[in-house]
Amino acid sequence: MAPSIDPHALGKLPLHDLPTPEPESPRRPRKPYKFSTLCATVENPDMKDQYGSSSVPIYQTATFKGVSGEFDYSRSGNPTRSHLQHHIAKISSAAHAITVSSGMAALDIILRLLKPGDEVIAGDDLYGGTNRLLTYIRTHVGVVIHHVDTTDHASLLPYINAEKTAMVLLESPTNPLLKIADLATISQQVKERAPNAIIVVDNTMMSPYLQRPLEHGADIVYDSATKYLSGHHDLMAGVVTCNRDDIAQKLAFIVNSVGNALTPIDSFLLLRGIKTLALRMDRQQATTQMVADYLYLLGFKVHYPGLASHPGREVHNRIADGNGAVLSFETGNKELSEKIVGGTRLWGISVSFGCVNSLISMPCVMSHASIDPATRAARGLPEDLIRLCVGIEDPHDLLDDLERALVDAGAIALDVAQNRYVKVPAQDALSLAVNQLHLDGAAKKQEEWLVSAPGKVILFGEHAVVHGVTAIAASVDLRCYGLATLRNDRKLSIHLQDLDDFYYEWDVESLPWNAVTPIAPGEEHPEELDQRLVEALSEKALHEIKADQKAARGASLVFLYLYMILSKPQDYPTFSFTTRSSLPVGAGLGSSASYSACIATAALLVHRRITLPPLPQPTSAEHIHISHQGRRAITPATAEEVNRWSFVAEKILHGNPSGVDNSVAVFGGALAYARPGFGKKSGMEGIQGFKSLKFLLTNSKVPRDTKKLVAGVGEKKANEPELVNGILQSIQSISDEARRVLADPELPRDSLLSALSALMTENHQHLVTLGVSHPALETIRSKTAVPHGLSTKLTGAGGGGCAVTLIPDEFGEEQLQDLITALIREEFQPYLTSVGGSGLGILSPYAAHRTPGVPPAPQALDQVTPPDTPTPHEQIAGGAAPGADDLARDPLRAPFLAAPDAELAQWAGALGRWLYV
Template identity: 65%
Template structure:
């Protein structure tokens, strides 16, 4: 049952009670169903006492100075409707217009060129289309993010720039739940003037009232639940702010899109039965969802206990609603299911008394291009069900018959009964199945080449663990990973930079009994799965094997991600080879770049990452064929932000396996590249990761001291010092925070001349290092490197990076430093036994490509040994293996010289970068 309206709000909109309050029996506010059914406006009494509001089907009204003069500006029937909607929405103002999209259009007219909008990544197709138009023609910037994570919204909200945040909960069509209250709080903290708008169509005011949770404006498509019969088009808007109401009232009057008198009458009539209709629809929807979930389908419905947002939804809404969606695992199968239904009407929209079925990617969301749908995680096989008021037994029976007819479920004979289970596709597969998989565009047999940059923390080392903002940037030294398919049931790693370590496992012998995979619609928890870690460490890479310590830990991280992501019995077999152009263990983020590569490779092999497809030529190129032009985008994004965020989440999990309690900054730089400011959650400062826009590429000399260090021990040492001398350490941390803030301003200041920037950063580097020494994390070898680089004629500023205690030092190189002096410095450092690397800071993040799109002619022309395009029709040999498959990159990957490896990798094909 829907809860009572908040008495504080209800008082303004409550109906007159039939008798005075009594001290012995005080009157209670009417409940929602009563409010819906009782249409009465005390300020507009009908002269004849009509029990149904009349239709004032008049364009004009006589007289001067009256309440109404022209229906575009106001109409008595519409006024009754708007008063009624304000009442059931617990709102001060309500407006009705010609459609739900017209309502959104009125709201979006608050925006002006230069404004930024933050919107969800799972939106109704029409909403996405209108936002796209404003982005292309109105000078408005739109950020699409996963609004179920408040921090993702906060990262895109900036005071003075963010004008609006547009939310749906549950979202359409994946039924993801947004914590409206948490998002509203986070937005108002960062940008108090931003208008928070909620599309409440899926719930209606009966199930959810977003104004109570911090929203500024709420709109519904009145075509749906409010009307309930799909016999009219309408949009409704509700708000409590007088300024916003005044603006929207002006727009509606000026544009002339207010709801007509007749449609206002129909909508008033429909709202009277809103509560009773939704009660019936929701009850049946629960049964449908439970049936599909019991059959083993992936069901999106907040009424299921295991829905990831079930607890949040129960807090902000009074019921799960009557819309759900599910996946069959195959688009063609879904099409057969939809086509086999009889009682479920195939149509877009929802909310009517009649039940509807649709495939969003083919129907309501077809206006979103396929690549964007894939990037946002919208499955092509998704089926959406909109439950009506028919007898639930008939609806369940019709759906069950359609699933059976389509081949999605199968009969299983039991003890005296026949039951149904989800039909399964054979695992493993024979040669023919694998050939069909490749011909249909599947990625089971695809080789993937990935890479991620190292990093330098310019300011805020160690202090970041204690809540200080760290300023970090990527370097153009990278870790590379190559995932090559295997067909022998084995999984293997080759870690070239860790003693050429090689190891392999039988996939089915891994400790699956200790594993609870994380499903695609779930997120890994804050803590690691201790049982799975223990099982991997004691059984898959047992200490008795005497493996090198670093190789063993890297293998545990790899297996932990592989097994955690193996939902739906996915167990792909492949070899993962890694090598790096950055020094391993020197404090340049080698473990984070390894973690990013592992996360990307494992997600791709489990088919849980959407990558834009590469064109495969259907014929060999000829003299008149220009082929594909490869355009360099200087590190600008090609991989979707949602894909990068997914990789980053799992790279952070890998970092936890490797380091225990990482800050999260290393993996973020490895995935997103560029430069960023990172503040860890759990402290008084506002947490988050903010890119430093306009970061200017800088030259640094990275010097590997070759002194090993224990990161955990160093971090623990600073922690002990903080406990022993809290005031002194707090003062040091405050100084480091000031340095980070100043460095961040310098790096983002487009007006600061480059020479002044380098001079300012040099001074800040020297100051920052002094504080790190006070924290006890420097090392005599690092101090020796500082002395060498700071001595005449160089006079350069150097500091430690990473954990300190050894590892690497970074030296800022001014533009005026001559090549001769630079080479002399490098030679001097090498003579002292150090390795020096010249690097640029601030490049691209995660990179991915698959070599399958590369034409053989291009390989031959370039004189390179490399991959070829697979033939149009792979065929089976007598031995039962597929012939003429593309050549693997694995041999060339392992043998390419280190000095030219980066050039070799980039020459292999068209990389997609974050």
């Protein structure tokens, strides 16, 4: 038996009791009110306010007193929400309206009507979140989903089954291609063949003002009221309307059970927004038509029902009262689209629409990114598509802003003969873009890229992080450097100076190209590695590398994997990649992550996947890595792209990395990382305001087995859970306190150093109890403690590796030198460095941005000099060092390899101005 439902909770309105006044007399009949009047007039005859308030009050209460009143608990019913639901039903030609916490929540309660084995017919151009939820119920509930082209109503017929088809899910116009579905015809055909099927329409793009699908045969209509119904992006809400009592009863039961009904305050805000719906939409539609006409006349492919050429326009005019305020257009090139989107000022970049402010986005990168690239391609969703959501600003300002972005990106150019702007062919547009510097005449000559990335230290939380405790990691100003030099002989080579001077090269045609599935520009690497490619490279490209050269083999695999998976079909730019490091390799300081960041950056640059902006003119002749002097020239988008591919590289090297090391290597500074546990959310978060600190890193030169150490802690926890859990809780407290003091801008410097010193000592003692220290590390600790009184702890896995010693500001140079000498006598290797500095660095290729007052090194002037007719490389046996002729072709490579270890950073810094994250 169906549950008894409060009609106020449903927003029930008698189907024909729309507020159309009855005639006052036969001689003077009253005309029905217009939609804008209905929107502005919030009246519910069954719920009169006792004080006659002109605005519906907010009943901000969870419960109501009494046992027989209309309302008892706001989850089940609230007067403010009841007013809202009555109002929405009124303007939607609906008998019932239900309001919930978001548009996706609305779809969720609708899909709960389905059961395992049911079949759903859905459009092939749906909002990304809709597609994601449908995929979930297909996977976990056992519902069959058929995606079809709903612009052709006949395409649904083969999938309609009287016994199995339970629901048909439609959008018209669709998001973001503005495809038109004949809602009336589809509803009729489905009902004839499957009478029990429920027709559901997402009407968010139109709102009830422009389209009321219930009038065309739909059973359920839902809107993301976050969009046009609200209009101001100051709330989240979803609306469900229907005319069938049985469906309304079921939906109300679900909402009451789940508890996702709209809150009183959001109900009030939504009521207020609806009052101006018609007014806003009229302005937005009019401007959208102007923008669509403008882009169409320029020559772009524009998707908008207001254009005479738009497919399905006649159907749309029959079922809708307007064309809406969303349009999309194609540029022919994804990189060009990115420049246009990034070049606007009035158009805010956002995944949403329906606001009074104009918005711009690239659906494949933003709102529809959850749909995998292959599916997007199969459904005809262009990667270069730009979506415009028009607001209420002055249309001339919007057009002017858009035009400027198109010009700056090189998408349009002035035709002098016609005295107007015209569309530039996509293949030529990028070469005209002023800010695409790496493709213009000067940058095309740039043949050598020098990149660098820092190592990292774990300041607090080692080992405990495996069990859910927060770890604090920071960059260390010891760096890996990589040099990529383009070649013209169809060969690739890698030179790893710090791994026994390893060198190897490959003929590009000999690589297993039949095993690779390239990742197109703009797409992300899947969660899992391409094992087919890994195996093919291991068997065919790396088989000659000796088994005892494990580290070199792993680094070579990363190099080839990224190179191949980033390559476009038949477009294989070849280059030499050379690495050096001022960072001790294998000492637990993130050397593999800094290498991963360098090789990922080099591969992305060579494959033209990332671009570098011009630097602003510097204000000083000196550039300090730690402070950046306010310049972070590598954009966040570029840094994120590099970090994604650095993580892929780390997966190849380590299998299941946390992502901490590569994130520090790319972004620099400090971050807190946690896995689920100890009441903490998992994930990484940068520590804002981190202050650069002076540390002495001491390499014990003792190798360690990280997996064995981690397993040992796990075994100890299993055998002595009370002891180990207590230690973990203590380390969590240390990490929390360290994070607080590191981010406290008002904490005096001496207090900061004192607090960190005490926390380091305490943290190390806990690690000793866990059994992960080593006699060599304890010797280092004793040398720094007596007579110097410094705090030292292990970092990383322990069991050897490195120790970190905090150096106070007042610690004298002579005293520091004595300490360093004492450590060297014990055959340790100390490094004086700073923690918390710059992330990824790229040597600027732009001559205008070389360091003022510092003449570039002679070799820097020759960075663009691989000869036009190169001397072919001689065939070099695997593992052999490059010959003199080989080095002569790469003018920056010889001095790069020759610079003394202690002077490598200084040498690199003198080449010119570096761009940093």
